[in-house]
Amino acid sequence: MNDEELSQFKEKVESMSFEESMAMLEQLVEKLESGGAELDESLDIYEKAVVLRNHCKSVLEDGKRRIRKIMETSGEITETDF
């Protein structure tokens, strides 16, 4: 992958859910292990796997989460810190 493709892929991964990322990572690893890919493709796959790994890892290690209270009064939802 060239730089542009790589940054495009990173962008795509950023918008992916953790579950999608993990599923894609698993898929890529299986493809790599099957050995069916050419060297170029394998390196592409590996680069993608690294991007996905970093994404998953940052989600897991960041660990930031919001704990909010959700109230609905006359059809309007309000959100406050809990």
Next chain:
Amino acid sequence: MAETVTVTQLNNRIKMLLKHGSVNDIWVSGEISGLKKYPSGHYYFTLKDDKSSVSAVLFAGKRANISFEPKDGDKVDSFGSADLFAQTGKYQFIVSSMKYSGVGDLYAKFEALKAKLKDEGLFDESRKRALPKYPRRIGVVTSSAGAVIHDIITTSSVRFPADIFLAPCLVQGEGASKTIVSGIRTLEKFGVDIIIVARGGGSLEDLWPFNEENVARAIAGCSVPVVSAVGHETDFTISDFAADVRAPTPTGAAAIILRDRSETLADVSSLMIRAERAAGSMIDRFGNRLDLCSVKLSPDHVSDALDMRMMQVDDLASRTERNLSSYFEKLGIRIQAAAGRISPEHVLEIMRYRESSADNLLSRAWNSVSAAVSRAESRMNLAGAGMSLKRIVSKAELESVKCGSLFSRAEICVKNIIRDSESRLGAVGNRPDNSANSSINNRESYADSLSRHLEGLNPLSILSRGYGFVTDEKGNIIKEAGNMFPGERIAVHMKDGFVNAKVTGWKSDE
């Protein structure tokens, strides 16, 4: 002045009041709930009706007075007395006997609703949805006050990071079920991946809102998966049956929904290790191939290979040179040979030889004819010369034909040589040698002129021009008039035959 007493004194006085009041040896009718049997054999439970409840205890020693195993929801008439537990100031009804009077109202309601919803298929396994593996937004419907929400927050803190959105509700009492339903609806609208409906432990009455039909239907009809976590592990509610997954406790719900963070991290790492190993072995494989190529491409290897090739080229070149030069040599010899064979001198020599022999023949023929004529002149009476003359003529003709055939053979031969030389020259490589060509052309035209010359020498063609020759009776050609004598019989040979003649006179040209 009012009396001052200690707490203990107060409790003791109340205990005395109870002892002498109308709360001893009476039947109390109510429903059992929150029953707990201790290893000691004592039973602790609550007796209640639809308005009130009271703690009750059945000591192990009195168990024998009862013919059935009491359980939650049983409607019973209990015989006993009220007593104060001085340490806590709470009073209890001490049961000494008990009569079973039927199933409790709440329990009956629970069973009826459960059966109804089950028949409807609301609890069917096929309706159960799989929980999202990694939910990022978790909705919780529970009290904002109790320990439950804190248990969920604490448990989830070390697990997969997910936002927690609490929709507070009432978890017991009148109207609680409505707030649970609206909590579920609000979270659905707000947008979450999964909803936990939770409540801490409590009596059947306490948990009752989670046994109501509207709550069960809201859970079953929710657009996202719902986990119910109501009461303790032993408590079952209608919500549990309606939910996609039942968690034993609120803490358990968080653990079920969210995977352990370090476990997940390990999963990611192990996937990555696999990816690295696979990519590594792939790279190794290509690396080995590359190494092989590098070795083959190394300067030493290349120069070795080049040397080898150069040697082969040299070898080939010298062999080619040798072959070519020997080929050219041979070709040259052949060309020379061919050229030699068709050299004008050579051809001319042949032609001259032929010419002289033809001359010879002709002169001999003339001599014979002259002699014959002279003899014919001298021996006029001699006959039969015709035959001889005929023979001579045919001999001459034969010679002439021989000459012709020799010539045409020579001609064919020369042409063949020329053609041969031309094709050889062509094969030498399209380098037309002008001088060779012109030399060949010269020889060709020379050969043609010789051919014409030879044609001119043909005795028959001379005869066709009106000449004749003379032979004697024996057929010898007579070349000179002086060789003939008058009266000799001769024959004069013409193109188409001969005439017999007799020499009548003789005259010298001189």
